[in-house]
Amino acid sequence: MSLSSLPPATGTSAATAAPTQAELLDFVRRAAADAELIASLPLDPEGRTWVRLAGPGGSEAWLIGWPPGTGTGWHDHADSVGAFVTAAGELRENALAARLPTDGWKTLELSDGVDRERRLSVGKGRAFGRHHVHEVLNESTDRHAVSVHAYYPPLPQIRRYSRSGQTLRLEQVERPQDWQ
Template sequence: MTTVDVRLDHLAIAQQWAADPTSWPVAPRFNASERWYHRLAETSDYEVWLLTWLPGQGTDLHDHGGSAGAFHVLSGSLTEDTIAVSPDRAPRITARELGEGAGRRFGTRHIHRMTNRSNQPAISIHAYGPALTTMTRYRIGASGLDVVAIERAGAQW
């Protein structure tokens, strides 16, 4: 069982990194074929990632393998679809658009997908604690939420 230090404010960490792009080891890049991402920092308590999103780019439904976290939209706009799962009902999707300067914290059992549904590029900063070790990819099937794959850090990303 992974333990999470609830004293860490992942959103504050993401905002702190967003406020100082001169401290980043790389500049943001955009890739026409897929989302671009780069880890900015890793400590014993958390890690920070820089992500770029061209219009239409996004993730599949996924969790963060037991890590809590947060993201901050540095520029552009992203839509987060969160999934609520109940044993007696079909999974429910709730969409939330987050524009420049917006951010959000999430817990260790959070399942979502992120998409740039705007017509402008977007840049976001994500912080996770503890550092990601796995991510589970999901799809909504006839029986509810189905696991598609479990990806391991260092092997699949």
């Protein structure tokens, strides 16, 4: 089955309300289970690869290949909600269980106990809300990972952070035109 033949997530269509986190998670789970789709992604031994997919209800969706030892760095997806599922290999998500201010800061001191780690093997994933700060990593030394991601609304921006201990620093704000 190709992704274009996947039916929209339950309860969504282009003419209905925005897809929910649960509907995005349902979509990425179904896409990640599509062996033909996952096998179609070209993998590069040096850098991440990606293919844009048609997500449900006007969402933005991606199939992403992760070479061994690669990751995203700390970031958020601004005002978008999202979901992702591992389709091959294993990914680790480090996330902050804290609501951060959305604007007007460059450096924050994080409280103890805000760090969360999830190991996401094949078929495992999660949905997340707006302003979710995380990093995603393929820690394997010899195996690619593949994942499916969906965001709604389509990504208006990504904020990138650096982290040293409990200090989180806003480093860059990227917008869609920066990804062309």
